[in-house]
Amino acid sequence: MEFQQQQQQQQQQQQQRQCGRRIPNVVAHLHFEGLTHSNGEGRLTQREYFAFRLFPRNSEFSTILCGGKLFQQFIVDAWAATEQNRLNYIRMNQSDLRADLYQGLAYALQDDGERNMNLENLGRRIILPSSHIGSARNMFELFQDSMAITRFFQHPDIFGTMTANPNWHRIREPCQVDRIVCAEFPDEQEDPELFDMVLKYMVHGPCTRDRCLDETGQCTKHFPKSFQDQTAMDQDGYPLYRQRNDGRSFEKHGFFFNNSHVVPYNPGLIRKLHLHLPGMHRVIFNTRDDPLTISNRGQVQRTRLTEFFRMCATNENARRLTYQEFPQHYVWKQQESTWKIRERSFAISRLYFARPAEGECFYLRLLLTTIAGPRSFEDLRTVNGVVHGTFKDACNALGLLQDDGDYYGKDFVLICVMTCVIVFANTMDYLSQVKKKYTILAFFLLMRYYPIPTLNWSHHRGNRFIDEQLQWNREDLELYVQEHEPQFNEDQRYCYDVILSSIEDQSGVVFFVNGPADTGKTFLYNIVTANVRSKGKIVICVASSGIAALLLHGGRTAHSTFKIPFEVDEYSMCTINKNSGYADVFREASLIIWDEVPMQHRHCAEAVDRSLRDIRDSNSPFGGVTVVFGGDFRLILPVIPRGSRPQIVGACLRRSTIWQHVRILNLSINMRLQNASPANREFAQWLLQVGDGSNFDDASSNMIQLHNWINIVSSIRCLIDNIYNNIDDMSLHEDQYFRDRTILSARNTDVDLINKEILQSFPGNLETFRSVDSNIVEAGADNHVAYPSDYLNSLDLSSIPLSKLDLKIGCPIILLQNLAPKQGLCNGARMVLTRFSHGVLEARLLFGPHAGEHVFIPRISLTPSTALPFHFSRRQFPVRLAFAMTINKSQGQSVKYVGLDIRVPVFSHGQLYVALSRATSPHHISALLPQNSTLSNTVNVVYPEVLLQ
Numbered sequence: 001m002e003f004q005q006q007q008q009q010q011q012q013q014q015q016q017r018q019c020g021r022r023i024p025n026v027v028a029h030l031h032f033e034g035l036t037h038s039n040g041e042g043r044l045t046q047r048e049y050f051a052f053r054l055f056p057r058n059s060e061f062s063t064i065l066c067g068g069k070l071f072q073q074f075i076v077d078a079w080a081a082t083e084q085n086r087l088n089y090i091r092m093n094q095s096d097l098r099a100d101l102y103q104g105l106a107y108a109l110q111d112d113g114e115r116n117m118n119l120e121n122l123g124r125r126i127i128l129p130s131s132h133i134g135s136a137r138n139m140f141e142l143f144q145d146s147m148a149i150t151r152f153f154q155h156p157d158i159f160g161t162m163t164a165n166p167n168w169h170r171i172r173e174p175c176q177v178d179r180i181v182c183a184e185f186p187d188e189q190e191d192p193e194l195f196d197m198v199l200k201y202m203v204h205g206p207c208t209r210d211r212c213l214d215e216t217g218q219c220t221k222h223f224p225k226s227f228q229d230q231t232a233m234d235q236d237g238y239p240l241y242r243q244r245n246d247g248r249s250f251e252k253h254g255f256f257f258n259n260s261h262v263v264p265y266n267p268g269l270i271r272k273l274h275l276h277l278p279g280m281h282r283v284i285f286n287t288r289d290d291p292l293t294i295s296n297r298g299q300v301q302r303t304r305l306t307e308f309f310r311m312c313a314t315n316e317n318a319r320r321l322t323y324q325e326f327p328q329h330y331v332w333k334q335q336e337s338t339w340k341i342r343e344r345s346f347a348i349s350r351l352y353f354a355r356p357a358e359g360e361c362f363y364l365r366l367l368l369t370t371i372a373g374p375r376s377f378e379d380l381r382t383v384n385g386v387v388h389g390t391f392k393d394a395c396n397a398l399g400l401l402q403d404d405g406d407y408y409g410k411d412f413v414l415i416c417v418m419t420c421v422i423v424f425a426n427t428m429d430y431l432s433q434v435k436k437k438y439t440i441l442a443f444f445l446l447m448r449y450y451p452i453p454t455l456n457w458s459h460h461r462g463n464r465f466i467d468e469q470l471q472w473n474r475e476d477l478e479l480y481v482q483e484h485e486p487q488f489n490e491d492q493r494y495c496y497d498v499i500l501s502s503i504e505d506q507s508g509v510v511f512f513v514n515g516p517a518d519t520g521k522t523f524l525y526n527i528v529t530a531n532v533r534s535k536g537k538i539v540i541c542v543a544s545s546g547i548a549a550l551l552l553h554g555g556r557t558a559h560s561t562f563k564i565p566f567e568v569d570e571y572s573m574c575t576i577n578k579n580s581g582y583a584d585v586f587r588e589a590s591l592i593i594w595d596e597v598p599m600q601h602r603h604c605a606e607a608v609d610r611s612l613r614d615i616r617d618s619n620s621p622f623g624g625v626t627v628v629f630g631g632d633f634r635l636i637l638p639v640i641p642r643g644s645r646p647q648i649v650g651a652c653l654r655r656s657t658i659w660q661h662v663r664i665l666n667l668s669i670n671m672r673l674q675n676a677s678p679a680n681r682e683f684a685q686w687l688l689q690v691g692d693g694s695n696f697d698d699a700s701s702n703m704i705q706l707h708n709w710i711n712i713v714s715s716i717r718c719l720i721d722n723i724y725n726n727i728d729d730m731s732l733h734e735d736q737y738f739r740d741r742t743i744l745s746a747r748n749t750d751v752d753l754i755n756k757e758i759l760q761s762f763p764g765n766l767e768t769f770r771s772v773d774s775n776i777v778e779a780g781a782d783n784h785v786a787y788p789s790d791y792l793n794s795l796d797l798s799s800i801p802l803s804k805l806d807l808k809i810g811c812p813i814i815l816l817q818n819l820a821p822k823q824g825l826c827n828g829a830r831m832v833l834t835r836f837s838h839g840v841l842e843a844r845l846l847f848g849p850h851a852g853e854h855v856f857i858p859r860i861s862l863t864p865s866t867a868l869p870f871h872f873s874r875r876q877f878p879v880r881l882a883f884a885m886t887i888n889k890s891q892g893q894s895v896k897y898v899g900l901d902i903r904v905p906v907f908s909h910g911q912l913y914v915a916l917s918r919a920t921s922p923h924h925i926s927a928l929l930p931q932n933s934t935l936s937n938t939v940n941v942v943y944p945e946v947l948l949q
């Protein structure tokens with residue numbers, strides 16, 4: 001009998017937990033009384049009713065509990081109905097406390113002038129508090145919290161959810177619980193801010209009948225809890241948090257609370273920063289209060305924001321911080337309403353979120369996350385000495401908004417930017433952003449400043465695309481061929497002959513010119529091209545990167561020439577209309593040259609193959625046109641974000657169905673080493689072994705011994721000094737200085753840090769350009785989430801520029817977009833910054849046929865190519881600093897002095913080979929290895945399965 005009772009009790013306890021709350025015994029008891037009352041008032045709440053019905057009893061057969069799946073459905077329906085009822089209750093039973101902004105209150109009092117005004121008419125009801133778990137405001141707050149954490153710690157690498165066995169010993173360890181959850185008052189001296197918050201928000205009580213007491217006078221939440229010296233787990237795995245009886249108690253609203261009243265909390269997550277416009281701070285008042293007293297209280301009320309201004313006005317250190325960064329260094333003392341220097345602990349803070357639709361509040365927030373050390377609202381609105389009327393105007397003046405203002409500054413800005421926009425810009429959205437009148441004005445300016453076209457297109461009757469391809473001077477080309485053809489080495493001569501005979505016979509062979517760096521591939525392409533063009537035939541020259549395309553005569557990128565879709569897959573076709581004049585160019589073409597093809601995804605070549613078969617009505621590869629692919633499979637392969645080795649190898653041209661048609665032509669004579677010393681030749685041999693992966697320390701390792709000519713340095717400072725000696729002496733910085741130097745690293749984060757460090761030593765005034773980041777709302781999307789702009793700003797993705805771009809006149813920069821490849825403005829182009837204004841950068845190109853020319857770079861909107869679960873655009877100058885760059889970006893560039901930061905070793909095929917082969921002289925390579933490495937060896941990654949034998 002006793003055993004039966006015990007079992008019943010246990011069953012009862014378990015059921016109570018499933019219902020989310022302990023049901024007072026009285027409910028069970030009530031059943032026997034005939035369900036007449038539950039809380040002493042003769043009424044049951046809906047939740048109590050369902051709890052009652054779900055309770056198992058020996059005296060009654062429970063149809064519900066035996067209902068199988070219907071039972072589950074019943075519970076869900078019951079929960080939904082109860083929740084709805086609870087929400088209705090909150091809506092209908094607000095207290096008479098109201099809230100209004102101080103300014104609204106002051107206006108009302110001014111207008112009314114009466115002390116006996118009705119406060120019932122002021123303010124608005126607090127509808128559903130964010131403390132109501134699951135409410136929209138609660139969910140939004142949780143979302144904003146996670147955004148703040150992500151902004152601080154950067155993008156998460158792993159998002160894990162877990163369901164755990166409550167008996168698993170690791171999660172039953174009390175110390176693990178204490179790390180995350182606290183249920184005691186923090187030390188008042190040590191962390192006064194946290195203490196204030198816990199006292200304000202995280203104590204339970206006083207218990208009252210209408211809140212939490214049942215009819216027996218017991219708190220239904222079981223407060224105050226019994227003291228616990230240590231965190232422990234009860235037999236069901238529920239934690240009993242540490243709540244020590246330390247003798248401390250604190251007063252709140254006339255009641256005293258100790259640790260037993262503290263609701264468990266996470267110390268890192270309860271701090272938030274308030275934000276309000278001038279005079280718009282919230283004043284809570286009671287309808288019974290005297291209106292003038294309320295008004296006076298509102299006037300002198302010190303808020304976190306106004307106190308932040310005061311701190312910035314008086315304290316030099318505070319002036320270095322934005323409002324958002326401030327709580328990392330200062331704590332808010334609630335009782336004194338003032339900020340104090342933070343001496344201990346750590347806090348991530350977040351600003352209350354404001355949407356663009358909220359007008360000035362949104363712009364104020366933007367300024368507060370951007371500007372360090374503002375002393376007042378007016379100071380925030382002041383840009384370059386001009387006090388702007390609104391926060392929006394101030395944001396505009398700082399270039400923080402997407403506004404046409406970028407385009408009408410000084411004349412040179414207008415002319416150059418509009419030139420870029422209208423002539424080169426591939427982005428129609430750019431034009432749509434610019435008001436019509438400026439576009440028309442720019443056209444007039446273009447007519448004045450832009451060179452006259454070489455062909456008179458207005459009298460043109462035929463196909464302008466074909467004529468453009470045939471506009472070469474055939475005599476000049478013949479002379480070029482006559483001059484260079486005799487210089488061919490044996491390998492080149494063979495390649496030249498077989499390619500020309502394929503064109504002559506129209507046999508449409510697909511070649512692959514395989515050769516490491518400097519074996520004269522480009523030399524060969526240009527002479528073949530000149531020869532074929534001199535006969536009045538069409539040659540289409542493309543390369544996978546803009547930099548490589550610059551070296552080909554009439555070269556362009558493969559993507560733009562073939563109109564390969566941005567997101568290409570195995571079924572993609574190029575977006576060339578078969579009936580268009582542009583398609584005629586491909587019908588007429590005799591030769592296609594495609595350099596650096598190994599770094600392009602095989603789907604690109606396959607899309608071109610499919611499209612040319614269609615356009616040329618032929619089932620032969622590429623519709624029967626002769627194709628010359630070229631490149632070196634030792635170099636970096638297609639970049640597959642987070643791709644595994646099989647995925648990267650699978651993306652190679654060698655894994656394509658096209659490869660079975662390819663005829664390989666080999667070039668093996670290094671033309672730069674023709675007159676080189678034996679030592680240089682030895683180094684070139686060693687480099688090839690690095691590329692082939694044939695000089696690993698032993699067969700099982702991926703480590704190689706660095707060549708003894710490579711200078712191993714001990715710190716990043718030494719590496720910087722080795723490469724950029726005398727960086728602080730401006731007079732030495734000719735273009736050649738930057739042309740000759742670079743530091744390479746495998747990861748973007750390391751590159752950014754090195755760039756930052758060098759920029760500090762670089763002479764000149766620092767100018768900061770901030771991006772405008774905005775959410776992209778997809779048409780028809782319902783639950784669009786507005787990500788806060790400070791979170792978007794914190795995203796550092798390799799495909800887009802940094803949100804906060806620090807530059808100095810004279811520093812080297814690298815372009816991240818193909819803006820105008822024909823003019824040298826291609827992705828990867830390095831240049832020196834010469835001038836800047838609010839909306840445009842002026843720079844001098846360092847490399848290529850246009851080296852030394854001045855170019856203009858506008859701010860443009862870019863969307864990251866990295867897969868994110870949402871879409872956003874960043875409006876910024878598409879450049880990054882280029883003292884250092886990633887190894888991937890350096891492909892195709894040659895420099896004299898190469899610094900190699902391989903503290904974090906290379907991680908993908910070909911990276912080490914590319915990095916080492918950038919240097920034109922082996923004597924000028926410096927390398928930084930991980931700190932504790934005693935041997936001068938490093939990781940080399942080679943996938944032999946893609947290499948050609």
Ligand SMILES: Nc1ncnc2c1ncn2[C@@H]1O[C@H](COP(=O)(O)OP(=O)(O)OP(=O)(O)O)[C@@H](O)[C@H]1O
Nearest residue numbers: 487488489516517518519520521522523524671672
């Ligand atoms: N037959 C030749 N006679 C004289 N110079 C040559 C010959 N072939 C190539 N060169 C020169 O050798 C250098 C390297 O040639 P090129 O740039 O064509 O090599 P590449 O294989 O295209 O190199 P990379 O793969 O690095 O682009 C160039 O300066 C080029 O002018």
